Amino acid sequence: MKPTHLPRLKTSLLAAAIASTYCVPVYATDSDVENFRRIATFPIHENLDLENGDQSEDETVAEIVTASEDGQILIYTDSEKERLGFINISAPSTPVADGFIELDGEPTSVTVTGDYALVGINTSESFVAPSGALVVVDIPGRTVVQTLDMGGQPDSTAVSSDGRFAAVVIENERDEDIEVNGVEGGLPQLPAGFLNIIDTVGEPDTWQVRKADLSGLSALAPSDPEPEFVDIGRHNHAVVTLQENNHIVIVNLRSGAVVQDFPAGTVSLNDIDIEKDKLIDPSGSLDDVPREPDAVTWMRQGLFATANEGDLKGGSRGFSVFTPGGDVVFDSANTFEHLAIRHGHYPEKRAGKKGTEPEGIEYGKFGKTPYLFVGSERGNFVSVYNAQEADNPALKQVLPAGVGPEGLLALPERDLFVVASEKDDAEAGFRSTISIYELQDDAPTYPGIKSSEQDLIPWGALSGLSTDKDSSDILYAVHDSFYEKSRFYTVDISDSPAVIFDETVLMKDGDSVNYDLEGIAQAADGSFWLASEGKPADELKNILVHVDASGNVLAEYLLPEAVQAKAKKHGFEGVTASSDGATVYVAFQREWDGDPDNHVRIGVFDIASEGWTFFYYPIETASTGWVGLSEITALENGDLAVIERDNQQGPAAAIKRIYTFDPSSVVPKTEGEIFDVVSKTLANDLLDELNATKGWTPDKVEGLAVIGNEAYVVTDNDGLDDAVGETLFFSTPLLED
Incomplete structure (x- = not known):
């Protein structure tokens, strides 16, 4: 396949309170011969226990996925079955079901430090009485060795590269069915969310939990921060997205102090489909759409990238790259939507809402080349970018996924990339899957x-x-x-x-x-x-x-x-x-x-x-x-x-x-x-x-x-x-x- 270039696109970008630069991604150059090729798809229902009461048609999902430190075992959250699942990928082209452990609540996220998997568990009785825990699982023994009270409903989790800290987003999510200030599902809806910092030096029974307050920062509902996702970068600084608040916060994990915060800003979009009408018509426009970022990942050069899914009011249908000071150095504008259209992956039934809904984002350096991966929850694909120039990522390829790709995982040490697609419907004929891709010296196999x-x-x-x-x-x-x-x-x-x-x-x-x-x-x-x-x-x-x-x-x-x-x-x-x-x-x-x-x-x-x-x-x-x-x-x-x-x-x-x-x-x-x-x-x-x-x-x-x-x-x-x-x-x- 000979790479070609995207045409100039009519796009404007307005970033509130942010000085921004807009760039259009182009395809990687002819010298870029390596490509990610899918080598396996594992149906999650194959990890059910049919001998002890599970039925093959039971709903079972993989939402968030991580791996053991040696990269041999994939570990995923199953919110439907309230389980933590394991898949052996010692031979990645032939993944093998490796069982699960039962959990006392709904797992929302998982990450790994050493021999331990840290699992966020939601045990909330209601929106106004949220609760949850961080469950520490010994991976070799498949046993829970510690449970830490989180004081609220956990969502995303992350671990620092030096193993000293873990961070857990406590979202305390809103009730989308009640009206607040004339807005259905509006804010504020207390109790407020916050960030928990866990000092992970030593054995799990010695770990301590510290709370970082995120209130009073955002312009929208400052009393009710709604943190969604966290990632930890160099110097053990955690970047946290407050999705519904359309705000981003950076926290020093050593001190627990907020060192930077800024609005995520807005984007104006042209040449997109904005109406559900059984017709893909990319002639519409949206003005000043709040980014409302979901996932976030640190990149090289001290930058970080956000997947701008949207939730309450916004969703700019793309991704952005920020400096730690809040400057936007890149925004994909309408190009993510156009990728979906060109590849036959545009979810027309979602055109009137948030379009492709880029939800997941991941970064990994494979050999000498850094890559950025952006997942479309509604378009069922992942776009891959060469991020050698972090402020101007070059589109490399599009990878097909299962239905509802949620969890993205780069395993550069094994030249692997993994996607967990959470939607599971045996009656409709599709199942939740984990897809495994390998970086190979060969042409891409998709699209045809x-x-x-x-x-x-x-x-x-x-x-x-x-x-x-x-x-x-x-x-x-x-x-x-x-x-x-x-x-x-x-x-x-x-x-x-x-x-x-x-x-x-x-x-x-x-x-x-x-x-x-x-x-x-x-x-x-x-x-x-x-x-x-x-x-x-x-x-x-x-x-x-x-x-x-x-x-x-x-x-x-x-x-x-x-x-x-x-x-x-x-x-x-x-x-x-x-x-x-x-x-x-x-x-x-x-x-x-x-x-x-x-x-x-x-x-x-x-x-x-x-x-x-x-x-x-x-x-x-x-x-x-x-x-x-x-x-x-x-x-x-x-x-x-x-x-x-x-x-x-x-x-x-x-x-x-x-x-x-x-x-x-x-x-x-x-x-x-x-x-x-x-x-x-x-x-x-x-x-x-x-x-x-x-x-x-x-x-x-x-x-x-x-x-x-x-x-x-x-x-x-x-x-x-x-x-x-x-x-x-x-x-x-x-x-x-």
């Missing part, structure tokens, strides 16, 4: 597809592919009904990653139109056939759509009423055209009323007569869930290829295959006749390709285009709605007969 650096083209939920009649370097793709104003994309596949460089909005009667597009096929004359899936529950019919090269709707064709009356939820799921321009084939995803079990229809549309006939395609039997078709495409020899898949993801994914068949071997029949059944031949089992990047195996393999003997495949990321959000795009050869 993104949109152009020159034009900001939003995309996602790709559901179909087509070849181009003239060029082997061009494909076309469509999105489904997750987004409105249906369109098709033009994709350059001549390099890696593939690049979406153009979009064509469909127009009908002079206005945009909303289809549920599940397939696209270019005809010999340059026009396109599109398959729009119906939804009987909403009285939406399956439609075969014909559009010209400019996206103007030429005609819509419906199924015969007798066929449409048998419709179920899973209808049109792919479309292709014969090379002679006489016939269009449409794949039905699953059986409709009256169809035999494990037999789905292939619809045959005669363009001249506008008549429909059908034959059956035999699908495999699912051991779990269901199996259906998700794409159909014509091959050069006249055969047809389909994607046959189950609806399972992760370790449960079993059937993701390409089959081919000869349509001339059957005689299509009209409705009411007995349909022929075609014979199929396996052309490729896609599971190895889908698992090659060591992520969460997707369920929706949706797009297929074949050039010669090379199959191009794309997955549907569901617009990140209860989904990992990672789009896989790759090519693989078809098996020879």
Whole structure:
């Protein structure tokens, strides 16, 4: 992959009470050959104790993650199960479940000093009566050896590099459901938060706790500081974010004194999406948005960086680099949002709130190169920056993560980076995971597809592919009904990653139109056939759509009423055209009323007569869930290829295959006749390709285009709605007969 440069972006920055400098990150240079590559994904539910009452579908999460000092054991907090979990990564590409210990409360954070894990535990009975403890766990013995009363509800924890101090943020979080001064969830809401300092010299039973008062500092609700995150830098100075107060404090841990404090300031943003409307429209703007930083990390040159997630009023949708005196030397402005858009990771349903929500931030020096990692809680990705110039980090790459990446951990001594993604929903099909990446002398494995650096083209939920009649370097793709104003994309596949460089909005009667597009096929004359899936529950019919090269709707064709009356939820799921321009084939995803079990229809549309006939395609039997078709495409020899898949993801994914068949071997029949059944031949089992990047195996393999003997495949990321959000795009050869 050849690095390119981001274009100049329209952005303004207003930092209240802070002298600031704005910089736009650029991609790292060609000489930067090392890249982080994902080598393993560990599902947290594999660490459940199924022999002693746990159920495999139980909600269990990894929120904050750290490691033993030798880097061989990952240690994570599980707030749902109230446990501290362990994973053996002595062989990091094959992590192994290593058990857990039960805790007497909800763990909020964990850090390590020597052989001890320090775990913040929330035991609060209510918002007005917060309580908690710092539990000290002997890592080799897996036992609690000390419990220190924190005098409130702990959140973030940190340990100094010399092992002399630990710091624990006592947040005493607000109740977001009550109104204060006319603001829902507003401030102040006492009791106030503070910082606990623990002197960790000696054995845990000798450790002492000191309180550092943080009140009276912020402009907003000075009586009620809401500390969120802490990190300890050189000289044992702790930087603490007061998120809702939009304030930052630096505390000398030796003396317990506040040595610096300043407002986090505001940012004005242009060219971003600010409305939840089923459309990614980066044309909005926000003025004077409080940064409201969450995580914070010290960097080199005495600087520190914040992830500006937002909570009460703000969230500037990016990250910033500060001096200890409060000057902003760098702000990402709208570029973090644009990264998400270009990589298909933009969470459109969160556009009206805080967008990508950068929550986690981590710093680590790998060899001679320092890196900054910024995690998007809602976009399910981590952006990586070369921080050699700490005041001007250079974008290096984007890493896909699980759902809701929360904990970030750099392990430079092992060339590893770890992400804990906390969202877990067995019913929806995704689980909480820990992802492990390794810095390697190789090209990045992600993304496989993104949109152009020159034009900001939003995309996602790709559901179909087509070849181009003239060029082997061009494909076309469509999105489904997750987004409105249906369109098709033009994709350059001549390099890696593939690049979406153009979009064509469909127009009908002079206005945009909303289809549920599940397939696209270019005809010999340059026009396109599109398959729009119906939804009987909403009285939406399956439609075969014909559009010209400019996206103007030429005609819509419906199924015969007798066929449409048998419709179920899973209808049109792919479309292709014969090379002679006489016939269009449409794949039905699953059986409709009256169809035999494990037999789905292939619809045959005669363009001249506008008549429909059908034959059956035999699908495999699912051991779990269901199996259906998700794409159909014509091959050069006249055969047809389909994607046959189950609806399972992760370790449960079993059937993701390409089959081919000869349509001339059957005689299509009209409705009411007995349909022929075609014979199929396996052309490729896609599971190895889908698992090659060591992520969460997707369920929706949706797009297929074949050039010669090379199959191009794309997955549907569901617009990140209860989904990992990672789009896989790759090519693989078809098996020879």
